[in-house]
Amino acid sequence: MNKQLILAKRPIGLPDKSTWTIEENAIPEINEGEILVKQHYISLDPAMRGWLNDSRSYIEPVAIGEVMRAASIGEVIESKNHPKYKVGDFVSGWGGVQQYSSSDGSGYYAVDPNLAPLPTYIGTLGMPGMTAYFGILQVGKIKEGETVVVSGAAGAVGSLVGQIAKIKGCKVVGIAGGPDKCKYLKDDLGFDATIDYKNEDLKIALKQTCPEGVDVYFDNVGGEILDTVLTRIRMNARIVICGAISQYNNTTPVKGPGNYLSLLVNRGTMQGMVVFDYASQYKEAMIEMSKWLKEGKLKSREDVHEGIENFYDTFLRLFSGEKLGKLVLKVKE
Amino acid sequence: MNKQLILAKRPIGLPDKSTWTIEENAIPEINEGEILVKQHYISLDPAMRGWLNDSRSYIEPVAIGEVMRAASIGEVIESKNHPKYKVGDFVSGWGGVQQYSSSDGSGYYAVDPNLAPLPTYIGTLGMPGMTAYFGILQVGKIKEGETVVVSGAAGAVGSLVGQIAKIKGCKVVGIAGGPDKCKYLKDDLGFDATIDYKNEDLKIALKQTCPEGVDVYFDNVGGEILDTVLTRIRMNARIVICGAISQYNNTTPVKGPGNYLSLLVNRGTMQGMVVFDYASQYKEAMIEMSKWLKEGKLKSREDVHEGIENFYDTFLRLFSGEKLGKLVLKVKE
Numbered sequence: 144m145n146k147q148l149i150l151a152k153r154p155i156g157l158p159d160k161s162t163w164t165i166e167e168n169a170i171p172e173i174n175e176g177e178i179l180v181k182q183h184y185i186s187l188d189p190a191m192r193g194w195l196n197d198s199r200s201y202i203e204p205v206a207i208g209e210v211m212r213a214a215s216i217g218e219v220i221e222s223k224n225h226p227k228y229k230v231g232d233f234v235s236g237w238g239g240v241q242q243y244s245s246s247d248g249s250g251y252y253a254v255d256p257n258l259a260p261l262p263t264y265i266g267t268l269g270m271p272g273m274t275a276y277f278g279i280l281q282v283g284k285i286k287e288g289e290t291v292v293v294s295g296a297a298g299a300v301g302s303l304v305g306q307i308a309k310i311k312g313c314k315v316v317g318i319a320g321g322p323d324k325c326k327y328l329k330d331d332l333g334f335d336a337t338i339d340y341k342n343e344d345l346k347i348a349l350k351q352t353c354p355e356g357v358d359v360y361f362d363n364v365g366g367e368i369l370d371t372v373l374t375r376i377r378m379n380a381r382i383v384i385c386g387a388i389s390q391y392n393n394t395t396p397v398k399g400p401g402n403y404l405s406l407l408v409n410r411g412t413m414q415g416m417v418v419f420d421y422a423s424q425y426k427e428a429m430i431e432m433s434k435w436l437k438e439g440k441l442k443s444r445e446d447v448h449e450g451i452e453n454f455y456d457t458f459l460r461l462f463s464g465e466k467l468g469k470l471v472l473k474v475k476e
Numbered sequence: 477m478n479k480q481l482i483l484a485k486r487p488i489g490l491p492d493k494s495t496w497t498i499e500e501n502a503i504p505e506i507n508e509g510e511i512l513v514k515q516h517y518i519s520l521d522p523a524m525r526g527w528l529n530d531s532r533s534y535i536e537p538v539a540i541g542e543v544m545r546a547a548s549i550g551e552v553i554e555s556k557n558h559p560k561y562k563v564g565d566f567v568s569g570w571g572g573v574q575q576y577s578s579s580d581g582s583g584y585y586a587v588d589p590n591l592a593p594l595p596t597y598i599g600t601l602g603m604p605g606m607t608a609y610f611g612i613l614q615v616g617k618i619k620e621g622e623t624v625v626v627s628g629a630a631g632a633v634g635s636l637v638g639q640i641a642k643i644k645g646c647k648v649v650g651i652a653g654g655p656d657k658c659k660y661l662k663d664d665l666g667f668d669a670t671i672d673y674k675n676e677d678l679k680i681a682l683k684q685t686c687p688e689g690v691d692v693y694f695d696n697v698g699g700e701i702l703d704t705v706l707t708r709i710r711m712n713a714r715i716v717i718c719g720a721i722s723q724y725n726n727t728t729p730v731k732g733p734g735n736y737l738s739l740l741v742n743r744g745t746m747q748g749m750v751v752f753d754y755a756s757q758y759k760e761a762m763i764e765m766s767k768w769l770k771e772g773k774l775k776s777r778e779d780v781h782e783g784i785e786n787f788y789d790t791f792l793r794l795f796s797g798e799k800l801g802k803l804v805l806k807v808k809e
Contacts, residue, residue: 201741370732384740399703399732407717407748408534415740 145170146451148211148240153197157392157462160455162195163211171245178228178251179221180236180244185451186214186265187470188299189363189461192391201417210239211454214270216254216261217244217474228253235264240454242474258433259443266299266469267436267443268429270418274385275303276428277421280311282383282414283359287312290353292372295363295388296337297324299469304361305334306441313359316352318345318368320464327467332442340368349375359383365390366398373402373411382406382413392462444468450475478503479784481544481573487528490725490795493788495528496544504578511561511584512554513569513577518784519547519598520803521632522696522794525724534750543572544787547603549587549594550577550807561586568597573787575807592769592776599632599802600769600776601762603751607718608636609761610754613644615716615747616692620645623686625705628696628721629670630657632802637694638667639774646692649685651678651701653797660800665775673701682708692716698723699731706735706744715739715746725795777801783808 144167154162173179194205194212205212215238219228227248228234236251238244254264266272278300279285291308295301296317305315305328316336317328325337336352338345345368349357356377362369365387376382390397406413421428435441446466448457451474460466477500487495506512527538527545538545548571552561560581561567569584571577587597599605611633612618624641628634629650638648638661649669650661658670669685671678678701682690689710695702698720709715723730739746754761768774779799781790784807793799 199741365737384737386740387737390737397734397737399734399736401730401732403717403732403736403746404698404720404723404730404748406746407719407750408532410748410750410753412745412747413736413739414745415737415743417740417743420743 144168145241145243147242148451148454150195150205150207150209150211152207154195156394158192158195158455158458163455165452170243173221173223173245175223176225177223177245177247178219178225178234180215180217180234180238180246181220182215182217182238182242182244182474184216184262184265184447185238185240185454185472185474186269187454187458187461187472188214188270189386189388189391191458192461201419210241212237213240214265215239215244216264233261235269240451240472242451259436262445262447262469262471262473263436263443265471266445267303267441268432271299271469272303272432273421273425273428274416274418275300275307276432277418277424278383278385278416279304279307279359279361281421282416283361283381285311285313285359288314289358290314290316290355290377291359291361292316292318292349292353292357293361293363294318294340294368294372295386296328296334297467298363300385301361301363302328302332302444302468303441306332306435308359309333309335310435310440316349318364324464324467331444345371346374356380361385362387364388370398370400370402373400373405376405376409376411378409380409380411382411384413384415388462445471447471447473449473477501478574478576480575481784481787483528483538483540483542483544485540486530489727491525491528491788491791496788498785503576506554506556506578508556509558510556510578510580511552511558511567513548513550513567513571513579514553515548515550515571515575515577515807517549517595517598517780518571518573518787518805518807519602520787520791520794520805521547521603522719522721522724524791525794534752543574545570546573547598548572548577549597566594568602573784573805575784591766595778595780595802595804595806596769596776598804599778600636600774601765604632604802605636605765606754606758606761607749607751608633608640609765610751610757611716611718611749612637612640612692612694614754615749616694616714618644618646618692621647622691623647623649623688623710624692624694625649625651625682625686625690626694626696627651627673627701627705628719629661629667630800631696633718634694634696635661635665635777635801636774639665639768641692642666642668643768643773649682651697657797657800678704679707689713694718695720697721703731703733703735706733706738709738709742709744711742713742713744715744717746717748721795778804780804780806782806
């Protein structure tokens, strides 16, 4: 049987448990040219919250009754003459939150379990890694010696953004919630400074850690933090809008950045990004990121939980902040 | 005697009449290497409101007790061996709101009253013209065939933005308040469409006039209009933040654009600009703008009022919307 997580209804605010149901259905029969994948790891990302809303966005919403969309990693266990994948291959793609997925292979790509642990392919070498890489380099356009601030800094994307900026010779300040995360960023990942927004006054801390102001701000959270960083940007600053996790479960309108006129005063740029636009360059990025991983310049950390039946509790950690690094669901045998 | 408008106190919200006082002081004695200018026209611009605030911005605030800062046009009536200007020359510079100004000539440049009427040099060929030119071309990066929306469209900057975008082959929609302004934009300036935000539903009107969405939005007003346009931007849209006249007299915090996440969905860019950054290129821009004026492709319109004692009432027109084109104060004989 195939355990699947099905979207049951559209949530308002923070999803409750009845948002999804778990079904056990037959393992799909595959057709000529298709593969059947036994899933090993499923990616949990803040973006998933957006896919639940029935509104115009960069991707279609997940339909009611459909398997919950998710990136995943698995092993091909059946192939009906698929031109690219044979039994035993490991692949990454949009397998969804389920134990088995079938596909004609579109959107899938092969991964090598000998080069990196499987979860890394949905973390540092997957969507979060690509987001960090293209966001900070091509949208943020960081230059050596600049001051880079990143929010959600202990998260999957944020922790990579900061490390890449360090590799490129920037001064990096991470904003995260709680002393454990801040310690991790400084001691393990080599961030120059951190701000614990839950226990520090962000405005004062930004002044202290970025006395000359902020050249590049990579925003994963939106809300008050974005608004406060805007008051500290330098001339020609770039703000990368990658996400707004503080606003995803809002039941009231999104809080816009009231200090946006700082963009005028400081000739700043605020630019939105979606990682899919860089698909044609993923390969080069993965080669460079793998090299950094091997050299120990980049550290990959996953927070692995187990079992599709635990999806809901694990999903909530995206928003409660109770996680460190990339949140991953391991599919039980 | 020299009639001068002096900043008496910092206003809160919309300035009241006691914000400035009028003084009659002696015409300044000039030193070696200086010029004395008899002012003919004084520029009134929304940016003046910002210069009254005692806060960090792109330019120092006007000090209490100082002559109110303003761009102006005048005639050199005395020159003590100034290396560049002699009696009879016409010059433009930061002469302030007064009848006579003295200067060592820094920041001044010569203008030719035979090439264009004097007020044009503080309008289409002055700061508003340069703002429109560099804002829409270098920040907005308009391309032929794109849809351009401009707010404050009947104002000094907005009316030029729209005309330049038309010259460059764009489809131009102007947002302005009232049927007279809209008629002027369509009939006199050749805008493709207009939206009277005081009498139309902006959201519906944007859908009708820009069915494929907005490629470039040039924002002079901020507030609700910016927020609504954000819901209609196309992929890779550019938003030029030139001003936020709806927010300048706020006594409550500035309203941030709650729909800013549309930048993410549509990979949009929101960029602030200050015209002074383009000073090294003013000359080329003035040559091109003059050519367009001569060819009749660009229409210049000034709303001229007379007398320094009428500064306050005229200034209010910037915010009440009771003006068409560039607001200018003519200095009485």
